[in-house]
Amino acid sequence: MNLFKQEDTIVALATGQGKSALATIRISGKSAMNIVSSVFFDGKHNPVDIKNKTVHHGFIYSDSKKLDEVILVYMKAPHTYTGEDTIEISTHGNMLIVQSVIELLLAKQDVRLADKGEFTYRAFINNKMDLSEAEAVCDLINSGSSKAVELALNSLQGSFSSKIKEVKEDLTLLFAYLEVSLDYPEEDIDFLSREQKKERMQKIIDKVEGIISSYSLSKTAADGVKIAVAGKPNAGKSSILNCILGYQRSIVTDIAGTTTDTIEEKIEYKNIPFTIIDTAGIRRHSSNTIEKIGQERTKESINAADIVLWVIDSNTILDSDDLRICELLKNKQDKIILVLNKSDLEQKTSLDDILKIYPVKEFASFSSVKEINIENILEKIFSVLDLEQAAEKSEFLLNARQYDLICKVKTALKTVSDLIDKGDSDEIVSFEAQNALLLLNEILGYDVNQDILRTVFSKFCVGK
Numbered sequence: 001m002n003l004f005k006q007e008d009t010i011v012a013l014a015t016g017q018g019k020s021a022l023a024t025i026r027i028s029g030k031s032a033m034n035i036v037s038s039v040f041f042d043g044k045h046n047p048v049d050i051k052n053k054t055v056h057h058g059f060i061y062s063d064s065k066k067l068d069e070v071i072l073v074y075m076k077a078p079h080t081y082t083g084e085d086t087i088e089i090s091t092h093g094n095m096l097i098v099q100s101v102i103e104l105l106l107a108k109q110d111v112r113l114a115d116k117g118e119f120t121y122r123a124f125i126n127n128k129m130d131l132s133e134a135e136a137v138c139d140l141i142n143s144g145s146s147k148a149v150e151l152a153l154n155s156l157q158g159s160f161s162s163k164i165k166e167v168k169e170d171l172t173l174l175f176a177y178l179e180v181s182l183d184y185p186e187e188d189i190d191f192l193s194r195e196q197k198k199e200r201m202q203k204i205i206d207k208v209e210g211i212i213s214s215y216s217l218s219k220t221a222a223d224g225v226k227i228a229v230a231g232k233p234n235a236g237k238s239s240i241l242n243c244i245l246g247y248q249r250s251i252v253t254d255i256a257g258t259t260t261d262t263i264e265e266k267i268e269y270k271n272i273p274f275t276i277i278d279t280a281g282i283r284r285h286s287s288n289t290i291e292k293i294g295q296e297r298t299k300e301s302i303n304a305a306d307i308v309l310w311v312i313d314s315n316t317i318l319d320s321d322d323l324r325i326c327e328l329l330k331n332k333q334d335k336i337i338l339v340l341n342k343s344d345l346e347q348k349t350s351l352d353d354i355l356k357i358y359p360v361k362e363f364a365s366f367s368s369v370k371e372i373n374i375e376n377i378l379e380k381i382f383s384v385l386d387l388e389q390a391a392e393k394s395e396f397l398l399n400a401r402q403y404d405l406i407c408k409v410k411t412a413l414k415t416v417s418d419l420i421d422k423g424d425s426d427e428i429v430s431f432e433a434q435n436a437l438l439l440l441n442e443i444l445g446y447d448v449n450q451d452i453l454r455t456v457f458s459k460f461c462v463g464k
């Protein structure tokens with residue numbers, strides 16, 4: 001790995017592999033200009049005066065042979081993504097062209113292929129962003145939902161870093177008070193009373209707890225929720241999935257047992273990703289091997305779901321199969337929405353009948369045929385899982401590394417608080433506070449060792 005060899009100029013394809021309209025090759029480093037001006041000329045092979053932040057049209061030449069007609073942009077250090085001289089060349093999106101241009105550049109002196117995330121690593125090293133902002137670049141590229149994109153972009157713009165820096169400032173100030181009283185012990189002055197220290201400490205802990213609780217909200221908002229649609233055969237589960245999706249994804253027939261396997265689809269509702277799982281119908285006795293396996297999968301889906309839409313055919317009366325479903329749902333009481341389906345037909349089962357066998361808290365009447373109230377069901381999912389909070393209050397994404405460190409910060413701060421409480425000496429309190437400061441620095445990437453940086457940037461793709 002060459003990640004830490006900063007004197008080299010690096011080159012990589014920044015856009016995706018494969019056929020495309022355009023492909024962008026990125027070059028960063030002190031030799032970027034020299035290297036590129038030796039291969040970029042106008043149509044008559046004359047040199048081009050390459051200006052800062054200007055779009056240039058021209059050709060890439062290998063000796064006198066044109067490799068491609070390209071657009072080139074030069075950005076002079078330090079006002080660039082990496083903080084170094086950077087050139088981006090847009091070629092036609094053919095990998096043979098891309099390969100030949102990259103090979104041509106690599107044949108020049110002091111240039112090599114970039115490592116994963118190396119452009120962003122250079123941005124980090126050149127103080128263009130701190131480590132958590134650099135990680136947000138990777139999160140932004142990998143975000144799987146529009147909410148995740150929004151949150152990663154917030155982090156990239158420093159919303160998470162600024163909270164960490166705020167905690168750090170508060171703690172540094174407290175630390176300074178402790179240090180001053182250590183430096184002037186003979187003065188016998190306690191610059192802050194024990195109560196004042198405790199109060200300040202509590203405020204810092206509250207801020208850290210706020211960051212931690214925003215983690216679970218953000219995770220829900222970004223990753224979304226799993227919704228299993230379960231019930232007896234023919235209750236109308238597949239019809240409900242199709243209604244939610246707005247197209248015929250699952251096969252619907254009047255034959256009980258039409259769906260034999262789980263069918264998973266994703267939608268976004270009010271910006272939150274919903275994974276909806278249509279399942280094989282549950283009945284007490286099933287002789288068929290396929291149906292038995294299907295029902296096992298239904299059970300797994302119910303257990304893994306954040307919420308279950310329990311679909312009942314209100315046009316039939318309850319029987320022993322319904323009791324079997326009640327058994328499967330017994331640990332999910334707060335996470336059930338009963339859907340009394342087929343409301344367009346004669347009602348032979350009511351909510352009261354169901355309440356006699358299961359303590360349902362949320363229910364919706366529905367008709368897959370008339371497609372009324374589908375919004376109502378989606379809204380109920382929102383309210384039962386308190387997704388409004390997640391949608392509104394989530395601010396930024398935390399990855400596993402950041403989450404682990406912020407939890408450690410909290411533990412360290414609690415220790416500091418306990419020591420203050422016990423009336424321990426400022427020397428001991430100060431030592432523990434220093435520990436929390438080091439952890440905060442690690443989040444931001446200050447004074448971290450190369451192993452940590454290697455791990456963080458290895459998650460990136462080449463070219464970013």
Ligand SMILES: Nc1nc2c(ncn2[C@@H]2O[C@H](COP(=O)(O)OP(=O)(O)OP(=O)(O)O)[C@@H](O)[C@H]2O)c(=O)[nH]1
Pocket residue numbers: 231232233234235236237238239240251252253254255256257258259260279280281282341342343344345366367368369370
């Ligand atoms: N009248 C009426 N018929 C419905 C309604 N919902 C579903 N049906 C019908 O009920 C039958 C079963 O519907 P499905 O959606 O296949 O039921 P399911 O629960 O997926 O059944 P399995 O896959 O066999 O477990 C089909 O004939 C549907 O057209 C409804 O709201 N009203």
Ligand SMILES: [Mg+2]
Pocket residue numbers: 237238239250251252258259278279
């Ligand atoms: Mg079905």
